[in-house]
Amino acid sequence: MVEAKAAWKAIVARALAAYIAEKGAPVEAPAASAVVLERPPKPELGDFGFPMFPYAKLLRAAPPAVAAALAALIAKDPEAAGLGEAKAEGPYLNVRLARAPETARILSAVAKPGWGASSGQAGHKVLVEFSSPNTNKPLHLGHLRNNALGESLSRILLAAGAEVRKVNHLNDRGINICKSMLAYLRYGEGKTPADEGLKGDHFVGKYYVLYNKLKAEDPNAEADAQELVRRWEAGDPEIRALQEKMNAWTFEGVKATYARTGVSFDAYDFETETYEQGRAEVLKGLERGVFFKEEDGSVQIDLEDVGLDKKVLLRKDGTSIYITQDIGTAIHRHEGWPYDRVVYVVGNEQVYHFKVLFEVLKRLGFDWANDLHHLSYGMVNLPTGRMKTREGTIVDADDLVDAVAELAAKEIEAKGREESAGAVKDIAGKIALGSLHYFLLHVAPVKDILYDPAESLSFTGDTGPYIQYMGARASSILRKHAAGEGNAVKGRADPALLAGEADWELLKLVAALPECVDQAAAAMEPSVMAGYAHDLAAGFSAWYRDNPVLNCPDPNLAASRLELVKAVKAGLEKAAGLVCIPFLETM
RNA sequence: GAGGCAAUAGCUCAGCGGGAUAGAGCAUCAGAUUGCGGAUCUGAAGGUCGGAGGUUCGAAUCCUCUUUGCCUCACCA
Secondary structure, three states, rough: HHHHHHHHHHHHHHHHHHHHHHHOOOOOOOHHHOOEEEOOOOOHHHOOOEEEEHHHHHHHHOOOHHHHHHHHHHHHHHOOOOOOOEEEEEOOOEHHHHHHHHHHHHHHHOOOOOOOOOOOOOEEEEEEEEEOOOOOOOOOOHHHHHHHHHHHHHHHHHHOOEEEEEEEEEEEEHHHHHHHHHHHHHOOOOOHHHHHHHOOOHHHHHHHHHHHHHHHHHHHHHHHHHHHHHHHHOOOOOHHHHHHHHHHHHHHHHHHHHHOOOOOOEEEEEEEHHHOHHHHHHHHHHOOOEEEEEOOOOOOEOHHHOOEEEEEEEEOOOOOOOHHHHHHHHHHHHHHHHEEEEEEEEEEHHHHHHHHHHHHHHOOHHHHHHHHEEEEOOOOOEEEOOOOOOOOOEEHHHHHHHHHHHHHHHHHHOOOOOOHHOOHHEEEEEEEHHHHHHHOOOOOOOOOEOOHHHHHHHOOOHHHHHHHHHHHHHHHHHHHHHHHOOOOHOHHHHHHOOHHHHHHHHHHHHOOOOHHHHHHHOOOHHHHHHHHHHHHHHHHHHHHHOOOOOOOOOOOHHHHHHOOOHHHHHHHHHHHHHOOOOOOOOO
């Protein structure tokens, strides 16, 4: 379809040039790449539409007249013959592709291994940093959105031809961890997660919550926690050991959550190992005059000329702060894996931080600093307001996945599909992931999400399970055919038989996948891919209602339709995978 | 106070490199199953695209102002 578009842009450009020459107009014909192609609002109007307004203005002629003239010229163009026909319809020049050859092309392309991939991002080395949790508590709903965005975007970039490295930067030091440690020292009695039968992250998170209780009872709690930070920084072996032990518990728990949700990383950066890396870089920048030293001894940068403020990069006591660390890790990562682009998946409350960070790196003169992106996303709000650990209005990631999986299992039971679904627990878990990931990804990242449990638990309509269901239906047809059922086994597929409107529309949808991959990658918008997956599922659903496959009386038509089902399944499987929705053969 | 982001059907959202009658899902109402899985499909109803100007042959889309909401403006992360 990409090829067809390019071919027709060239045809239209050629016709325009001929028309201009014919009229002797003193204007230049637009290049093929500059020709605007759009999709007509209704399929009856054709496959592509070319608005004539700009050329009408250029030629001082009425748009419909230009359209008519171009249509006549194209009718005589030998290169256009066989590709389709162009027709003037009002101010538009509409093109209807020759279906049989295009259908054959699409079906054979889809059947090739690796179809669905594209090349829009070829040659790029993209580092995607996401998740980046604190190690003092388990993952919550907000992390699920972050993880889904990061994982999905990484898959999309990879499909678009980029080389991708997924990195998780764990915040495993500082005051928050020390709060959990303090509470553990007071209440923990040396227990381990195993002693209480808790997942490590939930175990540590329990003490983080207990810290708030402690703080209410003991006015010295805050100071005591700070004291732990100091002892940790001073290298107190006892505190270091405790921190390592508790971090390991949390890390194991968090990794288990990644594993069950299909999220993975190529590297983990631990803040305990990276937090000092930036200081040397800042000092180097100071020497080169990129930064300046305040009278009080702090190192700063003045960004007021680009609409930002002055920013401290090293405290007056010479220690590093949050942004110093990000400067250092960016540089060190590039030394280890020379990327040309970074995407930081971090909530939108940090837009300012990343503006400053990117500007600092740019001023340090790194050539890779011009392609740094902050994929910022909105809050996940609850009907009751914001999520707050202290107020207990947090939605725990594991609990949520469990709840949705349980609901899915009930749904399978209610439909009496335990037999055909197979391992109910496994399938239910995958439905839960499909449901959650679609819920979190189908909305543009920029939007805040109002997390409505009832809606997120729903499996009907614009949801992940709907997409999974259509994939399962398509799979079911193919499975039965493979088992010898239906008329397709006796027929031969012929692309020319798929010439109906419904076939053609569905086929075009399937063929649009690679373009959609490029679009989603370029815009860094998994929601584009989620929308595509839904459209394809809905398109298939409408189509197969009216177009029997196995029961089609004509064996050749049955076989041809079967090819279309195969293509749809391939498209659904690919698209679903890109938005972290597990594909299901049965459910 | 300054900066950033958002505002589209009752609700949740698409559409925003300007273009042909603004699209889905949920909810509502009316239908569809001796037929490949009804977690489905078909149809109806539902919109001054927050408001006001402007640019343009043409604006939900671009510009300005304005209203409302959220987020930032730490030598916290």
